[in-house]
Amino acid sequence: MSDILKSSRRAFLRGSVAAAAGAVTAGAARAATPDPLITEVQDWASGLGQGVDEVPYGLPIEFESDVIRRNVEWLTADTISSINFTPIHALDGTITPQGCAFERHHSGAIELKKEDYRLMINGLVDRPLVFTYADLERFPRENHVYFCECAANTGMEWAGAQLNGAQFTHGMIHNMEYTGVPLRSLLNEAGLSGETAGKWVYVEGADASSNGRSIPLEKALDDVLVAFKANGEALRKEHGYPVRLVVPGWEGNMWIKWLRRIEVLDQPVESREETSKYTDTLADGTSRKWTWVMDAKSVITSPSPQMPITHGPGPLVVTGMAWTGHGRITRVDVSRDGGKSWETARLSQEGGNKALVRFYLDTDWDGGEMLLQARAMDETGYVQPTKSQLRDVRGENSIYHNNCIQTWHVKSNGVAENVEVS
Amino acid sequence: MSKFPKAALFVGAGAGIAATAGLAITLADRFVTPMPATAPTIAFQIPGGGAPAAEVIPAATEVAEQAGLAEPADVPQAGAAASAPEAPVMKMAAAQGLTDSRLGLGRPALEAEIAAWDVDILPDGTGLPEGSGDVWTGEEVFAEQCAACHGDFAEGVGNWPTLAGGWDTLDRKDPVKTVGSYWPYLSTVWDYVHRSMPFGAAQTLSDDEVYAITAYILYSNDIVDEDFTLSHENFLEVEMPNAAGFIVDDRAEAEYAQWRAEPCMENCKDSVEITMRATVLDVTPDQAGAAEDPPAVEKATVEETEAVEEAEAVVPAALDAELVAAGERVFRKCKSCHQVGEGAKNRTGPALNGIVGHPAGAIDGFSYSKALKQAGEDGLIWTEEDLKAFLAKPRDYLQGTKMSFSGLRKEADQAAVVEYLKSFAEE
Numbered sequence A: 001m002s003d004i005l006k007s008s009r010r011a012f013l014r015g016s017v018a019a020a021a022g023a024v025t026a027g028a029a030r031a032a033t034p035d036p037l038i039t040e041v042q043d044w045a046s047g048l049g050q051g052v053d054e055v056p057y058g059l060p061i062e063f064e065s066d067v068i069r070r071n072v073e074w075l076t077a078d079t080i081s082s083i084n085f086t087p088i089h090a091l092d093g094t095i096t097p098q099g100c101a102f103e104r105h106h107s108g109a110i111e112l113k114k115e116d117y118r119l120m121i122n123g124l125v126d127r128p129l130v131f132t133y134a135d136l137e138r139f140p141r142e143n144h145v146y147f148c149e150c151a152a153n154t155g156m157e158w159a160g161a162q163l164n165g166a167q168f169t170h171g172m173i174h175n176m177e178y179t180g181v182p183l184r185s186l187l188n189e190a191g192l193s194g195e196t197a198g199k200w201v202y203v204e205g206a207d208a209s210s211n212g213r214s215i216p217l218e219k220a221l222d223d224v225l226v227a228f229k230a231n232g233e234a235l236r237k238e239h240g241y242p243v244r245l246v247v248p249g250w251e252g253n254m255w256i257k258w259l260r261r262i263e264v265l266d267q268p269v270e271s272r273e274e275t276s277k278y279t280d281t282l283a284d285g286t287s288r289k290w291t292w293v294m295d296a297k298s299v300i301t302s303p304s305p306q307m308p309i310t311h312g313p314g315p316l317v318v319t320g321m322a323w324t325g326h327g328r329i330t331r332v333d334v335s336r337d338g339g340k341s342w343e344t345a346r347l348s349q350e351g352g353n354k355a356l357v358r359f360y361l362d363t364d365w366d367g368g369e370m371l372l373q374a375r376a377m378d379e380t381g382y383v384q385p386t387k388s389q390l391r392d393v394r395g396e397n398s399i400y401h402n403n404c405i406q407t408w409h410v411k412s413n414g415v416a417e418n419v420e421v422s
Numbered sequence B: 001m002s003k004f005p006k007a008a009l010f011v012g013a014g015a016g017i018a019a020t021a022g023l024a025i026t027l028a029d030r031f032v033t034p035m036p037a038t039a040p041t042i043a044f045q046i047p048g049g050g051a052p053a054a055e056v057i058p059a060a061t062e063v064a065e066q067a068g069l070a071e072p073a074d075v076p077q078a079g080a081a082a083s084a085p086e087a088p089v090m091k092m093a094a095a096q097g098l099t100d101s102r103l104g105l106g107r108p109a110l111e112a113e114i115a116a117w118d119v120d121i122l123p124d125g126t127g128l129p130e131g132s133g134d135v136w137t138g139e140e141v142f143a144e145q146c147a148a149c150h151g152d153f154a155e156g157v158g159n160w161p162t163l164a165g166g167w168d169t170l171d172r173k174d175p176v177k178t179v180g181s182y183w184p185y186l187s188t189v190w191d192y193v194h195r196s197m198p199f200g201a202a203q204t205l206s207d208d209e210v211y212a213i214t215a216y217i218l219y220s221n222d223i224v225d226e227d228f229t230l231s232h233e234n235f236l237e238v239e240m241p242n243a244a245g246f247i248v249d250d251r252a253e254a255e256y257a258q259w260r261a262e263p264c265m266e267n268c269k270d271s272v273e274i275t276m277r278a279t280v281l282d283v284t285p286d287q288a289g290a291a292e293d294p295p296a297v298e299k300a301t302v303e304e305t306e307a308v309e310e311a312e313a314v315v316p317a318a319l320d321a322e323l324v325a326a327g328e329r330v331f332r333k334c335k336s337c338h339q340v341g342e343g344a345k346n347r348t349g350p351a352l353n354g355i356v357g358h359p360a361g362a363i364d365g366f367s368y369s370k371a372l373k374q375a376g377e378d379g380l381i382w383t384e385e386d387l388k389a390f391l392a393k394p395r396d397y398l399q400g401t402k403m404s405f406s407g408l409r410k411e412a413d414q415a416a417v418v419e420y421l422k423s424f425a426e427e
Helices: A003-027 A166-170 A183-190 A217-222 A387-394 B017-026 B058-066 B079-083 B086-096 B111-117 B135-145 B186-196 B207-220 B251-259 B296-313 B321-333 B370-377 B384-392 B411-422
Strands: A082-085 A118-123 A129-132 A142-149 A173-182 A200-205 A213-216 A225-230 A244-246 A259-265 A287-289 A297-302 A314-323 A329-335 A357-365 A370-378 A407-410 A416-421 B132-134 B229-231 B246-248 B274-277
Touching (some): A118 B111, A129 A183, A142 A244, A166 A297, A173 A314, A183 A225, A183 A259, A200 A217, A213 A217, A297 A329, A297 A370, A314 A329, A314 A370, A370 A416, A387 B251, B132 B135, B132 B207, B186 B207, B207 B229, B321 B411, B384 B411
Parallel strands (some): A118 A259, A287 B246
Antiparallel strands (some): A118 A129, A142 A173, A200 A213, A297 A314, A314 A357, A407 A416, A416 B274, B132 B229
16 A cells, blocks of 8 residues: 555544544534434435345445454564454454454464364374264254453553554454363263373364464363354354364463364473463563463453544443453453542443453543553452553563553543553 | 373373462353263263273274275274274273263274374474484575575574574563574474474475474574584484473462452552553554555545556456466465565565566565576566476476475466466556
8 A cells, every 4th residue: 555545544534533522512512403314314214225135144334344353564474474453442242253353373264174174182092083073063062152362462562552552452352152062072082091180182273383282181171162163153264164172261372273183191292382482481581381371351442542532521431341261250440540549340241251241331521631441350359460560570571461451541532542651 | 292192191290280270170160051961071080090991982983984994903992902902892892882971973093194193292202203314404405495584594584583593682671582592392393393384385394304404493593513413313412592491380379369459449559650652652553444444435536546557457368267266275375475466565575466477586676586586687587387387396497596485286276376376467
């Protein structure tokens, strides 16, 4: 795209925000003249709309065409081994539609037919087995809603406020309802003998990266799911069609896509994805490994940099989402003054186990500046830390597992910015 | 790792897991929908300690037979039973039938299948095939197959990963993590290069080439001398500099202990200052646009002008649409290095708009190998035939090219990708 186009786009954006801010005073005012949208017969009220079947599989209406995954180009060398971000700023509720749920591939999203799908279980089992897709469908299955967060979510913010939008700071997350077979059912089919303690499963995908990870057998037998549906329909190619692993509460890199093999072992493999990557370097240069669980975290999705307040003072809905790999979110507090004082937000429904919960603070905005923050608590009593608390323990060299409290600076014109506060 | 399961258990690795995994279990889902009575719930209790050596699942065997995969007798009898005599096992299985919780789904994995997929190499060297390779051979293979992205000395090119250097940077700002400065196990290098590199042509290296490349990466990191030969025999003797640099997740003690506390609600701090702003950095992607999908309002005008331009430029002799579509798929093999289409830029390889019929080695702003540049100056034009020949085996067609790509074996793929490339005119 040419630079001219780019800058005209920026101007367009700025223009829209300015226009919105201009509308602030008019917003609450009484209408002086009748609204033609009401008084005049509109085309849609007179003519006909689209017939059925024109779009056999529906997509969002064109007016929502900006609610899409976006990539941060400078992060990676190319888009094949890369990541993009869920437009969380524009979503509400808790379920992430598959079409805008973030993607992370290490060697691109492959196309693997159900008929070509094979899943092998081998290693320390009584009977190494091969399953087809049709075999998997014959096991009793379960449905669960779980969040999947990349360990690198918010990773670009370690050293300071960098990206101006909730989509970019917190969008490596999605939350879907999965249908699948408990991994323990498949392991049972292959037969496990002897001790569970000290054993591992190594799980790998069918793509060129294979993205293998070692998971303690205890976890594998607990709640790990071999999933083939998400939100009621087949997984999307980019999320591992036809079969992916769901590892509730643990970092997204372990949720192997295009799952092809599960090996029971008496030691971890120490693959590239669990040594070179997904390890956390502390200030003194030592690194933590096996940091699988995603700690409690929350973020305000609106208002936020991509979602300025466009209506002026008065009733304001502050909303966001919270999640924890340790179980359930029990409470979310919101601060408007950068953490000096807090009020407890309303959870829209009871926090699900290892699933996103939506919170709302239904409030009255006086039109003044705000330093908006959210702070999650989970059922273990853990309170989401500030960035300085995290840095005190870990230093600034980590990439993964940044679950710090996020601050948005909302100005009196409603525009919000990603900032860091003392 | 091993092609057959081992009976002996090695428990040492578990110490650190207990905390995390144990926790996960206590927090197990309380809202699980009841499973059918026949469904296994906690599997590890079922086989019990002295598991029956192996049962042959009738259904599974049938499947294998039907599929013509193996005689039942060839089916590997898994587990500790690998050495158990065949006949008694069959008899036992017949006598026992299936345990309640087993459904008899799936079929036995064959030895050759396990061998094909189970290629992981463990830190203790389990799984390494016999073979060897020296630094010099490694340097050659690396230059051909890896350097385009990782640099001649494994120092990394642009945003591609750096594989060497970075010593003494782990405790500094922006640590440089490489095989030499960071990776704790050599097995990881062998395993990863063998199964996933080169990017876009994984699993094409021979075992000896992988030994050689691994030796060269060690050499680039000053871990071995230039006359070093790595083999399955001396593999474990290599000491990785950062082997002791890792600790098992200690968040439970270092963090949870402090952060599981009643939070402050009022007067939590005296003052609040903004210390940093994202807009100062200005690294956020264009909000409204990005190339993919500008908002509808503007898009109209952009598309109109482009459509006009394209209509003028792209009037090639009718393309075979099916072949173009097939070519688009083949082009995925090229995408790691080449862009084509609107806004295509030079990356690891040159942008390929209008390449069919174009002089070789002449895309603006790309730094070619001497060989390709020379070929272009000598008059090489990328006709369809030349392109196909080049793509079949780039390095045979043009010695010295820096396109690290092993080639498209199938003629159908060559033809398809060329047809696909024809559909993009020069911008």
